[in-house]
Amino acid sequence: MNDYESQLKQLIINHFIRIKQQIIYQQKNKSKKIKLRVLLFKKKSKQRKSYFEKRIIILRQYQQPSKSKLQMGRKRRAMKAKLDQFLEYIHSSEEKMTQEQYLQLVREKVKQFSKKDLKQIQTNYILEKICEVCNDYHHDEQLLLCDYCDDAYHSFCLNPPLKEIPDEEEDWFCPVCVEQKYQMEKEKRSSGGRRSNSKVQKLLEQFNFKNQRDVAQKIQICGKCDDMILYMENEGVIEESEKCIKCNKMYHKECFSKKKESILCNSCQTLIKKQIPTDQKLIEDYFIRGQQESLGNKPYEQDDKKSDKKNKATQDSKKMINENKKEKQDDESDDEILDVDALKEMENMRQTRGRRAKLLQEKEQKEQKQSQKTDKSTKVEQQTRITRQRTQEKIDKLNDQYINDSNKTVNSVLAKKRKKNDSTEFISNKTQINDDSLTQPLAINQKSSSSSSYYNDDCESNMSTTYSSTSNETQAKNTTAPINSKGGVKFLLPVPSSNPIVNLECKQSLIYALKAKNIQFCDDLCYTQQCPKQSNNANLEPNLQVIDLANSIIFQKFKEMSRQGIYAPVVVEEDKIQGFIVRAMDDIKAKTLICEYVGEVDYARNHIFNKNDSIMDLLRTARSKTSLVIVPDKKGNLARFLSGINNTSKKSMAKQNVHSVRFNINGESRVILYAKRNIKKGELLYYDYNAGGFGEYPTQNFV
Ligand SMILES: C[S@@+](CC[C@H](N)C(=O)[O-])C[C@H]1O[C@@H](n2cnc3c(N)ncnc32)[C@H](O)[C@@H]1O
Structure with missing residues (x-):
C-alpha cells in the first residue's frame, strides 16, 4: 500500500468515525431506543442514580458470560492494539491539512464507498466503537463494550458513572440492553406471566437467561405505573417502595396509596370497601x-x-x-x-x-x-x-x-x-x-x-x-x-x-x-x-x-x-x-x-x-x-x-x-x-x- 492510498484510507476511516456520530444521532434520535436512552440519562435524581447502577449490576450478576462473547472480546483487544498505532498516524496526517480541506477530501472519497464497503471498514477496524453517550472514541481504556449489543460506553459517561471497570471475565450490559430486558420482563408480566407474546419469547431467548424467574424476582414492577422498582429481597429495599399486604404487589411509594397510613394498595382498598x-x-x-x-x-x-x-x-x-x-x-x-x-x-x-x-x-x-x-x-x-x-x-x-x-x-x-x-x-x-x-x-x-x-x-x-x-x-x-x-x-x-x-x-x-x-x-x-x-x-x-x-x-x-x-x-x-x-x-x-x-x-x-x-x-x-x-x-x-x-x-x-x-x-x-x-x-x-x-x-x- 503506497503512502497516498494508506493515507486516504486512514482519512476515510477517520471521517467515518465523525460522520457516524452524526448518522447515529440522526437515525437513533428517531428511534424509540435512543429516546429511551436519552430519557434515562437525563434522570439525575439521587434515586435514579442508584436505580440505574443497580440495574446494571443485577443483570451482570444474573447473566453468565458466554464463550463466544469472550472470544469476541479477545479479538477486539488485538484489533485495538493495531488501531492505536493507526490512529496515531491519522492524527499526525490531520495536522498537515486544514480542517476544511480534510473534510472535503473525505466527503468526496466517502461517496465512492458503497454501504457494504463502509461496513467492511467498520468490521475490520472496529473503529466505530465510539461512546454512545459522548460520541467520542478517546479514553478507550475506559470504553466498555456491551456484551450483548456490542455498543460502547465510557465508564464515566454512564449515569451514574461506573466506579470500577468490570473484570474481563465478567459480562457487562449497557443501559439500553438492561432497559430492554426490563421492558421484556414488563411485557411478560402484563401478559400474566404467559409467554404469549412471541416478541417477548424471542427476547428472552436472546438474553439467554438460565434462570429467568430469578431475574424477574429481582426486578419488581410497580403495580400501578408498571415502571421498574429496584428491589432485591436479600439486600433490602433499594428504592423506596411499599408492598401491599393483600395482593403482595410492590409499588413505588408515591404509587401506593392515597391514605397516608394505609398498608393496602389503592386498588385492594377499593376492592375490599366494595365488599x-x-x-x-x-x-x-x-x-x-x-x-x-x-x-x-x-x-x-x-x-x-x-x-x-x-x-x-x-x-x-x-x-x-x-x-x-x-x-x-x-x-x-x-x-x-x-x-x-x-x-x-x-x-x-x-x-x-x-x-x-x-x-x-x-x-x-x-x-x-x-x-x-x-x-x-x-x-x-x-x-x-x-x-x-x-x-x-x-x-x-x-x-x-x-x-x-x-x-x-x-x-x-x-x-x-x-x-x-x-x-x-x-x-x-x-x-x-x-x-x-x-x-x-x-x-x-x-x-x-x-x-x-x-x-x-x-x-x-x-x-x-x-x-x-x-x-x-x-x-x-x-x-x-x-x-x-x-x-x-x-x-x-x-x-x-x-x-x-x-x-x-x-x-x-x-x-x-x-x-x-x-x-x-x-x-x-x-x-x-x-x-x-x-x-x-x-x-x-x-x-x-x-x-x-x-x-x-x-x-x-x-x-x-x-x-x-x-x-x-x-x-x-x-x-x-x-x-x-x-x-x-x-x-x-x-x-x-x-x-x-x-x-x-x-x-x-x-x-x-x-x-x-x-x-x-x-x-x-x-x-x-x-x-x-x-x-x-x-x-x-x-x-x-x-x-x-x-x-x-x-x-x-x-x-x-x-x-x-x-x-x-x-x-x-x-x-x-x-x-x-x-x-x-x-x-x-x-x-x-x-x-x-x-x-x-x-x-x-x-x-
Ligand atoms: C398479633 S400481630 C398484631 C396484628 C398485626 N399488627 C397485624 O397487622 O396483623 C403481631 C404483630 O403486629 C406487629 N406489632 C404489634 N405490636 C407492635 C408494636 N408495639 N410495635 C410494632 N409492631 C407491632 C408486629 O409486627 C407483630 O409481629
Missing part, C-alpha cells in the same frame, strides 16, 4: 355467617360432643380424687342443677326479649323504608331519628327488665350457694354450663348490648367472687398470664358506643381488616380432626385458673354479643409500622371484656418453626407433645389485631391497657382479653405478648 356491607342487617349476617361457616357441619362435630362428655367425666373424676368429700359433692351437684335451671330461665327470658326486640326492629325498618320512599328531605331523617330513638327506648326497657330478672336469678343462685358453702371459695368448673346456649346467636341489636352496662354495674355490686386459691402463677409461654388473684376480677360486659355511626364504623373496620388478611370471622376456638376438642384438656395444666360462676355467666353473655361482632367501642385501623392496630372509640371501663383469643387450635409442636406472628399459647402442659396453640391464620376475630408492648422499654410497658389470661372454662383452656385499667377514648389497645414471663416473643423492636 363491606353498609347495612346493619348485612353486617350482622357477615358475622353470623362467618361464625357458622367456621364451625358448622364438620365431621368432627360429633366427636366433639363425645369428647365433651369425656372431658366432663375426667373433670368429675379428678374432682372426686381431689376433694374426697361426698357430702360436699352432693351439695355442689345441687348447685349445678340450680345453676342450670337459672341459666335456662335466663335463656328463656333472653329469647322472648330477643324476639320482641327483633319485631320492634323490623317495625322500625319498615317505617324507615316507607318514610324514605315518600320523602328524602331532612324532615324524614328527623322522623327516622325519633322513631329509632323510640324503638331504642322500648328495647332498652326490655333489656332492663331482662337484666333485672337475670340478676335476680343469678343473685338468688349465689345466695343459695353462699348459704350452703360457708367458705367463700367455690370451684366453679363444677358448674356445668350448657354449651349449646353459647353457640346460639342472640337476636339483639347494638343498643341492647349497650344497656348491658347496667348489668355490668349490677354484676360488680351484686356478684361477690373470689378465686380458687389454686391460682398459682401459671407461666404461659408467650402471651397469656395468670390472673391477678388478689381480690379477683369481675368482668364487665362491653358497652358499644351510643353513636350508631361509630358502631357501624367499628364493625366495618373489623370486617375490612379481616378481609385484608383473608381471615374468616370466627369467635370461637376451631378444632380440627388432627387436633380435636378433647386435646384441649385444661386439666393437663393443673395451675390453670378455673373461671368462677359469676364471670362464667358474664363471659357467656359476652360471647353471645361477640359472636355477632359486637365488641367494646374499638376500631381497627392501619398503621405503617405496626400493621393493623386497635383503637378505643369511647372510654372503656377497667375489667371490660375485650375479646376471646380465637383461631384454629393445633399442637404447639407443629408450629415451632412457624413464623406467623399471631400464634398464641393455649395450653402449656408438662409434655410438649400435648401443648396447644391458637393459630388465627384463616379464622379469627378482633383479638389478633391488638398490639403488643415492648418488653424492653418501660415507656412502652406503661402503655399496656389489656390483660390476656388463660382460664379453665368447663375443662377447656380459653384465652380471654380484658381491660387492665380504664381505657380512654383514642387510646391504642396493648397487651403483653410475653405475659408468661418467658420473653419468647421478640418485642425489642416494637414501638
Whole structure:
C-alpha cells in the first residue's frame, strides 16, 4: 500500500468515525431506543442514580458470560492494539491539512464507498466503537463494550458513572440492553406471566437467561405505573417502595396509596370497601355467617360432643380424687342443677326479649323504608331519628327488665350457694354450663348490648367472687398470664358506643381488616380432626385458673354479643409500622371484656418453626407433645389485631391497657382479653405478648 492510498484510507476511516456520530444521532434520535436512552440519562435524581447502577449490576450478576462473547472480546483487544498505532498516524496526517480541506477530501472519497464497503471498514477496524453517550472514541481504556449489543460506553459517561471497570471475565450490559430486558420482563408480566407474546419469547431467548424467574424476582414492577422498582429481597429495599399486604404487589411509594397510613394498595382498598356491607342487617349476617361457616357441619362435630362428655367425666373424676368429700359433692351437684335451671330461665327470658326486640326492629325498618320512599328531605331523617330513638327506648326497657330478672336469678343462685358453702371459695368448673346456649346467636341489636352496662354495674355490686386459691402463677409461654388473684376480677360486659355511626364504623373496620388478611370471622376456638376438642384438656395444666360462676355467666353473655361482632367501642385501623392496630372509640371501663383469643387450635409442636406472628399459647402442659396453640391464620376475630408492648422499654410497658389470661372454662383452656385499667377514648389497645414471663416473643423492636 503506497503512502497516498494508506493515507486516504486512514482519512476515510477517520471521517467515518465523525460522520457516524452524526448518522447515529440522526437515525437513533428517531428511534424509540435512543429516546429511551436519552430519557434515562437525563434522570439525575439521587434515586435514579442508584436505580440505574443497580440495574446494571443485577443483570451482570444474573447473566453468565458466554464463550463466544469472550472470544469476541479477545479479538477486539488485538484489533485495538493495531488501531492505536493507526490512529496515531491519522492524527499526525490531520495536522498537515486544514480542517476544511480534510473534510472535503473525505466527503468526496466517502461517496465512492458503497454501504457494504463502509461496513467492511467498520468490521475490520472496529473503529466505530465510539461512546454512545459522548460520541467520542478517546479514553478507550475506559470504553466498555456491551456484551450483548456490542455498543460502547465510557465508564464515566454512564449515569451514574461506573466506579470500577468490570473484570474481563465478567459480562457487562449497557443501559439500553438492561432497559430492554426490563421492558421484556414488563411485557411478560402484563401478559400474566404467559409467554404469549412471541416478541417477548424471542427476547428472552436472546438474553439467554438460565434462570429467568430469578431475574424477574429481582426486578419488581410497580403495580400501578408498571415502571421498574429496584428491589432485591436479600439486600433490602433499594428504592423506596411499599408492598401491599393483600395482593403482595410492590409499588413505588408515591404509587401506593392515597391514605397516608394505609398498608393496602389503592386498588385492594377499593376492592375490599366494595365488599363491606353498609347495612346493619348485612353486617350482622357477615358475622353470623362467618361464625357458622367456621364451625358448622364438620365431621368432627360429633366427636366433639363425645369428647365433651369425656372431658366432663375426667373433670368429675379428678374432682372426686381431689376433694374426697361426698357430702360436699352432693351439695355442689345441687348447685349445678340450680345453676342450670337459672341459666335456662335466663335463656328463656333472653329469647322472648330477643324476639320482641327483633319485631320492634323490623317495625322500625319498615317505617324507615316507607318514610324514605315518600320523602328524602331532612324532615324524614328527623322522623327516622325519633322513631329509632323510640324503638331504642322500648328495647332498652326490655333489656332492663331482662337484666333485672337475670340478676335476680343469678343473685338468688349465689345466695343459695353462699348459704350452703360457708367458705367463700367455690370451684366453679363444677358448674356445668350448657354449651349449646353459647353457640346460639342472640337476636339483639347494638343498643341492647349497650344497656348491658347496667348489668355490668349490677354484676360488680351484686356478684361477690373470689378465686380458687389454686391460682398459682401459671407461666404461659408467650402471651397469656395468670390472673391477678388478689381480690379477683369481675368482668364487665362491653358497652358499644351510643353513636350508631361509630358502631357501624367499628364493625366495618373489623370486617375490612379481616378481609385484608383473608381471615374468616370466627369467635370461637376451631378444632380440627388432627387436633380435636378433647386435646384441649385444661386439666393437663393443673395451675390453670378455673373461671368462677359469676364471670362464667358474664363471659357467656359476652360471647353471645361477640359472636355477632359486637365488641367494646374499638376500631381497627392501619398503621405503617405496626400493621393493623386497635383503637378505643369511647372510654372503656377497667375489667371490660375485650375479646376471646380465637383461631384454629393445633399442637404447639407443629408450629415451632412457624413464623406467623399471631400464634398464641393455649395450653402449656408438662409434655410438649400435648401443648396447644391458637393459630388465627384463616379464622379469627378482633383479638389478633391488638398490639403488643415492648418488653424492653418501660415507656412502652406503661402503655399496656389489656390483660390476656388463660382460664379453665368447663375443662377447656380459653384465652380471654380484658381491660387492665380504664381505657380512654383514642387510646391504642396493648397487651403483653410475653405475659408468661418467658420473653419468647421478640418485642425489642416494637414501638
Ligand atoms: C398479633 S400481630 C398484631 C396484628 C398485626 N399488627 C397485624 O397487622 O396483623 C403481631 C404483630 O403486629 C406487629 N406489632 C404489634 N405490636 C407492635 C408494636 N408495639 N410495635 C410494632 N409492631 C407491632 C408486629 O409486627 C407483630 O409481629
